[in-house]
Amino acid sequence: MTMTESSVPYRVVIGLEVHVQLKTQTKLFCRCSTQFGSAPNTQVCPVCLGLPGALPVLNRRAVELAIRAGIALHSEIAPFTKWDRKNYFYPDLPKGYQTSQFDLPICGGGYLEIQSDTPAVSGADANAGKKRIRLVRAHLEEDAGKSMHDEHAGRADTRIDLNRAGTPLLEIVSEPDLSSAAEAKEYLSEMRLLMVYLGISDGNMQEGSLRADANVNLHYQREGGVAATPIVEIKNLNSFRAVERAIQYEVSRQHRQFMTDGKVIGQAPKQTRGWNDDTGETELQREKEESADYRYFPCPDLVPVIVSAEQVDAARSSALFTPEHARDQLVQVHAIKDSDAEILVQHGRSTVEYCLALISYGAPPRRAIAWMLQDVLRYLNDKAVDATAFPIPAESLAQLLVAIENGKLDTSRGKEAFAKLLDSPSLGVNAAIESLGIVQVDANEIETLCSQLLKDNPDVIDKVKAGNSKAVAALVGQAKKINRNADPRLVQETCLRLIQQM
């Protein structure tokens, strides 16, 4: 996308590295719990503390989840992958190296589709408004611990919590295909949704289950080619808002910088900057003339991982229900409006599954989505639960919606039955309807009722005959007073028919 600021056009180029914490019970190389929020250093053992003599043992579940992610991201799953040590010193890294994957990552290539109005850098787009963000790779690695810097009374004090040390991460590296802060946010959001849908991660941003680093620079069209600003890596963006704001800030900072010094890649060192949410600025952390030397080499304590074709095939079924699949089901198969479908999709997989269950039990799709968006979501949001905890079985709610569709009861009586079912879900639809005294009123009975009402209200007849057919609405209330089961729609239709026949 070409932006214009101070009348010098440039293109924003962004690549994201997303760290996804995998939803395993235990850490990547030991049996310590990955539970978030425990007292510091209570979920540790000789292995994740890096005590002398301790050795790692691979958690196969993490590999399964990585394969699932790779399938969903259209990546190649490596048949042979291994573990490498990334050597560096830091107090939250007790072994002095991080066990990661260097040259043979478990997933290679692939892409993630996002909603965007800007054209793709490459790759054919099947649908308008979609943009394919290509992936370089995704690899497994262990997380480090947390350093908590506590500065008070002029003394810097750092405390280390190693509960997180050894937690499995999948690092997903994109190509620099993102061209705006909004796109980067959209990419991260769609990535999170995908990981949560497939049970790969809990996607909890507050707990750091999804963190991103952004590589950002600007491309200026110049005579004879492109002038690119030095790439800046912004570290540890752990909210959608932070990603968007940090990149926005960085784009304008780089533009100002370029307008001032005109330096391009190679003329200034690569910078690592940190995002300060309070000041709304990125801050210089370090400048490096060349990339750090981590002295990667294969970890001699672990054996390579062989992934068979059968294993990949077996994982396919677990990677089917993606947000894309949900959209396709709702929009393409059941003709639900895009924007309505998206609300359900964003709400979560179980919400979509509940809606699809309603439809499969016979509820008309349009009525199902309407009830989902109003009644079901209101309950779920009020109670802050997901649809698996919704009290009314899909089959019951579907029956109710069918009953309404067939005119057995009207919408307002339907809502009463819905409320009744929420209170006593085991009651069953028919019993709920009966307990409210709802019985379908026979058409003859309605006709008798309407004849009487018209007779009592001749002014309505006049108005309708004068062309104001909406006037019959005035009779609905009276009809309900006489028989509360009278279907308002049927009352109106019958009155109009009777007036026409007069």
Next chain:
Amino acid sequence: MKAPLLSLNEISQQLARREISSRDVVQQCLDRIESTNTRVNAYVHLRADAAIETAKSVDERRAAGEKLAPLAGIPIGIKDVLCCTEMPTTCGSKILENYRSPFDSSIVSSLKRDGAIILGKTNLDEFAMGGSTETSIFGPSRNPWAYDRTCGGSSGGSAAVVAAGYSPGAIGTDTGGSIRQPAAFCGVCGLKPTYGRVSRYGLVAYGSSLDQAGPFGSTVADIALLLQSIAGHDSRDSTSLNIAVPDFVEPLNAKAQGMTIGVIREHLDGKGLDPEIHSALLAAIDVYKSLGVRIVDVSLPHTKYSISTYYIIAPCEASSNLSRFDGAHYGYRAPKQTADKSSDASASALVQMYSDSRSQGFGAEVRRRIMLGTYALSSGYYNKYYLKALQVRRMIRQDYDNAFETVDALLGPTTPTPAFRLGEKVNDPVQMYLEDLFTVGANLAGIPAMSIPIGTSSESKLPLGMQLQSAPLTEAKLITLGHAYQKAVGFPPTLPTASDL
């Protein structure tokens, strides 16, 4: 003349027959330790009282008629690089001077399971890096056969405790010859098992792809009993082989007749080989011939690259393995420097702490190997050194694979010379590294290898060692051949001739 030493097997049988008590055995060991360990310096941590208590309880169990494993009630020394909760685990280094492991190594657990008594920790070269047990913070160990000589290394203490009768068995570790070379120097048997045969869990890593723990004993039969206890799959070590453990005692009775031994020409004809070791090997070959063993010549053409290959791979792994000793979490942390004393004014306090703790906590040899490894793994050198070394390692392994297609075992010297003098090589790292010439091949190839005594030098009366190597997982063949030799020559375990032993 002192009484001859009892072998571990003899002690085990006498215990089983209740002719002696475990308590007496331990006491006898403690008495010997008491009288000479201050000079030999082989044990660096001792559980004297606790060992007596354990011995008493084993005696009680035996008296109660309980069926006990052959090692029950027998005191064993373990190298101070194996974690054991009852004693410090220092690796002979200042950086772990006061470190105590919260868990037992799998080897210690196995020995305890079989009722063996962990008598103490034995001396070693710092972090098992060395060939003379001179780089330990506890000072050098001395060879029980001649106090001015080295007992070898890095498992020098483990070899010395067996030679000196401080315990009838010991466990060492072998990354490039650290069990076999001290065994040869001290006149005892030492076995490096197949890589993966014995769990590395709780063995403080030096070169993870090469490290393997193994037993010391005065006879091959003793080695068999100890190996039986410590071998086996361990789910806590991913490189541990998930293969059933065979009976290692049974091959003692197997016939050597009809087996084939390949004599490694490169090792036997090498220029640096001591002539007395050479003639002792020829005599051993004659013994095998007389037993009906077929002797053939074998060539390991890539053997000449083994030292350089080893001294790339081991330091590379070590440089990473030893990163955890950084003063941040446990072990030695250098006292805070004042700004003017700081060697690098620009370094952050954290980097200064790392640098000082590691510079002060590690000895010269360990620092040398960390630097070697760090250099060889650095960007731009990785392909030139580390990757090349891995390629050569494969060729060395291929040499062995080819050889084992036609022979049951390979025969050669364990060391080029008998035990050298203390201080002789400690300042000449290259000379020290050449000590490993005949032994590193087995580590690079991951195969089992054993050193057994084949006599003493005529003048200085120093032990001479023979090395037998065999295909992966065929320790049984080494046991059969080693035992056959010892039976044929009537090998008696004897106390060394050092003046006061």
